Amino acid sequence: MGKTLSEKVWDEHVVRSVDGEPDLLFIDLHxxxxxxxxxxxxxxxxxxxxxxxxxxxxxTEDHNVPTLDWDKPIADPxxxxxxxxxxxxxxxxxxRLHPLGDIEQGIVHVVGPQLGLTQPGMTxxxxxxxxxxxxxxxxxxxxxxxxxxxxxxxxxxxxxARPKTMAVTVNGSxxxxxxxxxxxxxxxxxxxxxxxxxxxxxxxxxxxxELSMEARMTVCNMxxxxxxxxxxxxxxxxxxxxxxxRPESPKGEEWDAAVAHWRTLVTDEDxxxxxxxxxxxxDVTPWVxxxxxxxxxxxxxxxxxxxxxxxxxIDQVAATNALRYMDLEAGTPLREVRIDTVFVGSCTNGRIExxxxxxEVIKGHQVAEGTRMLVVPGSARVRLQxxxxxxxxxxxxxxxxxxxxGCSMCLGMNPDTLSPGERSASTSNRNFEGRQGKGGxxxxxxxxxxxxxxxxxxxxxxxDLLTVGSN
Amino acid sequence: MxxxxxxxGIGVPLRRSDVDTDxxxxxxxxxxxxxxxxxxxxxxxxxxxxxxxxxxxAYSAGSVLVAGPNFGTGSSREHAVWxxxxxxxxxxxxxxxxxxxxxxxxxxxxxxxxVDEKVVQRLWDYLEEHPGASVTVxxxxxxxxxxxxxxxxxxxxxxxxxxxxxxxxxxxxxGITLGHEGDIAAYESTRPSWKPKTLHGxx
Numbered sequence: 001m002g003k004t005l006s007e008k009v010w011d012e013h014v015v016r017s018v019d020g021e022p023d024l025l026f027i028d029l030h031x032x033x034x035x036x037x038x039x040x041x042x043x044x045x046x047x048x049x050x051x052x053x054x055x056x057x058x059x060t061e062d063h064n065v066p067t068l069d070w071d072k073p074i075a076d077p078x079x080x081x082x083x084x085x086x087x088x089x090x091x092x093x094x095x096r097l098h099p100l101g102d103i104e105q106g107i108v109h110v111v112g113p114q115l116g117l118t119q120p121g122m123t124x125x126x127x128x129x130x131x132x133x134x135x136x137x138x139x140x141x142x143x144x145x146x147x148x149x150x151x152x153x154x155x156x157x158x159x160x161a162r163p164k165t166m167a168v169t170v171n172g173s174x175x176x177x178x179x180x181x182x183x184x185x186x187x188x189x190x191x192x193x194x195x196x197x198x199x200x201x202x203x204x205x206x207x208x209x210e211l212s213m214e215a216r217m218t219v220c221n222m223x224x225x226x227x228x229x230x231x232x233x234x235x236x237x238x239x240x241x242x243x244x245x246r247p248e249s250p251k252g253e254e255w256d257a258a259v260a261h262w263r264t265l266v267t268d269e270d271x272x273x274x275x276x277x278x279x280x281x282x283d284v285t286p287w288v289x290x291x292x293x294x295x296x297x298x299x300x301x302x303x304x305x306x307x308x309x310x311x312x313x314i315d316q317v318a319a320t321n322a323l324r325y326m327d328l329e330a331g332t333p334l335r336e337v338r339i340d341t342v343f344v345g346s347c348t349n350g351r352i353e354x355x356x357x358x359x360e361v362i363k364g365h366q367v368a369e370g371t372r373m374l375v376v377p378g379s380a381r382v383r384l385q386x387x388x389x390x391x392x393x394x395x396x397x398x399x400x401x402x403x404x405x406g407c408s409m410c411l412g413m414n415p416d417t418l419s420p421g422e423r424s425a426s427t428s429n430r431n432f433e434g435r436q437g438k439g440g441x442x443x444x445x446x447x448x449x450x451x452x453x454x455x456x457x458x459x460x461x462x463x464d465l466l467t468v469g470s471n
Numbered sequence: 472m473x474x475x476x477x478x479x480g481i482g483v484p485l486r487r488s489d490v491d492t493d494x495x496x497x498x499x500x501x502x503x504x505x506x507x508x509x510x511x512x513x514x515x516x517x518x519x520x521x522x523x524x525x526x527x528x529a530y531s532a533g534s535v536l537v538a539g540p541n542f543g544t545g546s547s548r549e550h551a552v553w554x555x556x557x558x559x560x561x562x563x564x565x566x567x568x569x570x571x572x573x574x575x576x577x578x579x580x581x582x583x584x585x586v587d588e589k590v591v592q593r594l595w596d597y598l599e600e601h602p603g604a605s606v607t608v609x610x611x612x613x614x615x616x617x618x619x620x621x622x623x624x625x626x627x628x629x630x631x632x633x634x635x636x637x638x639x640x641x642x643x644x645x646g647i648t649l650g651h652e653g654d655i656a657a658y659e660s661t662r663p664s665w666k667p668k669t670l671h672g673x674x
Contacts, residue, residue: 016651042506055668055670057669058669079502129545155649157655194544224545227569257665295489314539314540314588411493412498412499430545430546432494432545433493438497
C-alpha cells in the first residue's frame, strides 16, 4: 500500500522507533518567540544544557510588541522584560534573533515562509499553536508547549505518537469573492472545534490547488481551530515558484536536488486515509462567526442562530452562553450587526496578498463613522512592500490606522485591545471570550468582508458596496 | 517531575464545553518569565462572577476538575497547565481535550483523564448535590471514582500507556531522549545538504 504525504514526511524524520513508545522525530526548524520560551531557556540553564542546533533555530519578537512607537523602548514594563529576556537568552545560547526594528522582524509564521526557511518535507515546530501555517508548503508543522520547546532546544527532537491521517478534499472552484478564509471557517462550522482531533489533515482537490501560497497558509493556519494536529498541502509548482530565490531557499544544484525530492512528496494513489471529508467549493459563501469559538459560524447572508437550532444539548448550552457573551439575539440578520473595530492582520491574514485585497476593496471609500480600522502587517517586510505599492496611503486616506508589524489585536498582548463590550470584525483566527481584550466581542471574517465592514459599519461583503451606495 | 500514582481531592464541576486556553488563562497573564504565580490568571474572566464554581467556598480548594468536552483547545500556552497546577489542581477529567494542552499536561505532571460524556454528567450531578465531595483519580488502576453506596460512581479513564508510565515514574522526557544521543547523531549525519540553516558560516 502506498503512503500519504504526511506519512512520507513523518517517516523521513524518525530518529528512533520502538513498539509501545512514541516515535522520536528529528526537527528541521524550531521557531521561537518571547512568550513561550523564557521558562524553556531557564530549564536548560538549571540542567546545564546547551541548545543542540542553534543553526536550526530562529527567534523573532511578535506577541508583545507595540505596533505604534515601535522604534522606542516598550512602554509596558512586563512586556519589555519578556522581550529583553528573549534577547538575553538568544545571545547566551547563540540563537539568531530578529528583534523589533529589524527588517526581518514579524509574526513568526509570516517570517519563516518569507525568508524561505519553510520548505516542503520539513518538520517545523514552535511554541505557538498556529505553527500549522507552515503545513501549506507540505511540511509537518505544529504548535508545542514550553516543556517541548525546552526538549527541542536540548535535543533537536521530539517524541511524538503517530497521528491518524485525514483528507479534506475540496472539489470544484471557490465562487467569485469567496476566499480561503471563508473555506476554512465553513469547514470548522461543519466539524466543530474537536472534529480534527488526533489527525494530520491533508487539504487537497481542485479548489486547494488553485489557491496561492498565501491563501494555502490561511487554510493550514486554522487547522488547529478544528483540533487537528497539523494541516498540510502537497507541494507543487505554486510552492516552488514561491520559494525560488528566497534568501534561505536552496540555490543552484542544491535547488534542483531539493525540487526533485519535493516532487515526491505527494500522497500515493493507493494510499489510504483513516478518514475523508469531501466539500463542494460551490457551497462555500462569505462566512462569519457569531459565537465564541471558531466552529460557531454562519453564512454572512444568514441570521444569528437560536440555541434550539442545535440538536446536541452541549451545543445548545454553548450557544446560549455565546449569545449572552456576544450580546446577540437569535434571528438577527448578521448583516445588521454593528461593528466598532475592524482588524486586518495576524498570521492568518496579515500577508501582502491580504493587504492588497483589503486595499482593493477600501480604495475610494471611507471607514464608517463610529468604526475604527486597524491594518497591521504580518512582518516588517510586508509593511515595507505594502508601502512600496502605496497600500498604506490607500488605508490612511480611507481613515484606517496603518501600524507596525506584530500579532497585535489577534490576542491583545500589546496595547492593541478591545474594550469591554466593544465588537470587532477580525481577520484573525480566534473568537474566544476576551481573546482580543477583556469583554471584547469578536466576529471572525475574511479580508474582503473585513474591508467592506469597515466601510459600512455593519458586517458586509464587497457585493453590498455595489448595491447600497454611499450615504 | 513528581510521581503520580493516585490522588483524592475535592471535585469541581465545570459545566462548560469548549473551555479554550484563553479562558483558562487570558493572554494578559502570560508575560511572566517564571513557571509560578499563574494561579491569579486562572479562569480570570469568570472569577469576577460570584456564581462561578470556584467562588463557592465548598469548591475553592478543589484539586480535581471535571469539565465538558474540548477542554484546553486553542493556544499552545503551557501557562494554562501551570495556572491549573499553581492553583492546586492535580487532575482534569473531560470527554475530550485539545491535543497540545493534553501533551503539555503530560509533560508538566497534570493528569488528564478522558472519560465518556455520561460519566462527566454523572460526576457533575453528584458534585453539585454534594458540594465539596471528593473525587479519586487512580492512575495505576486508570479509574475515576466518587461517592459511596448506591450513589457511587466509578469508571475507567483513557490515558496513553507512555504518558501513564512517565507520570507513574515521574520521568523527565529530556533525560530519556538524551539517552538516545547516538541515534540523534546518526540521523543528523544523513540529512541532505540542501536542508535550510538559520546560521551561516558556523560549524
